[in-house]
Amino acid sequence: MVGPASKVVGSVAGDGSLRIEGSVQISGDAQVAADGTLEGNLTAASVDVAGNLQGDVTARGPISIQKTASVRGELRGSEVSIEPGARVSVRINNDFELELSPAAKMRR
DSSP: OBOTTOOOOSOOOOSSOOOBOSOEEOSSOEEEOTTOEEESOEEESSEEESSEEESOEEESSEEEEOTTOEEEEEEESSEEEEOTTOEEEEEEOOOOOOOOOHHHHHHO
C-alpha cells in the first residue's frame, strides 16, 4: 500500500494488487483496471478508468471512463468520455466549444 504521506518516484511492478491513497503523477498514460482502486489525485498524459477512482484527474490528453468504472472527483482533460453504465459523481472542468444548432444560430 502507498499511504497518503508516501511518494513513489520511478516505476512500480509486481503481481497482485496495489492500493494508492495519495497522489500519482506520471509523464505517460495511466490506466485504472477494472479490479483496481485509486483513492487520490492522478495526473498523466491520458487516463483510462475501468475500476474505482476517488480523486481529481488531470490529463494533457483524453480521459475515458469505462462502463465498469466508479469515479468521484473532478476531471480535467482535452476531452472526457463516459460510457453508459459508469457510476460517476464528477465535475468536468474543461475548455470546449459547443456547436450551436441551426435554430440557435438563426436567433443570433
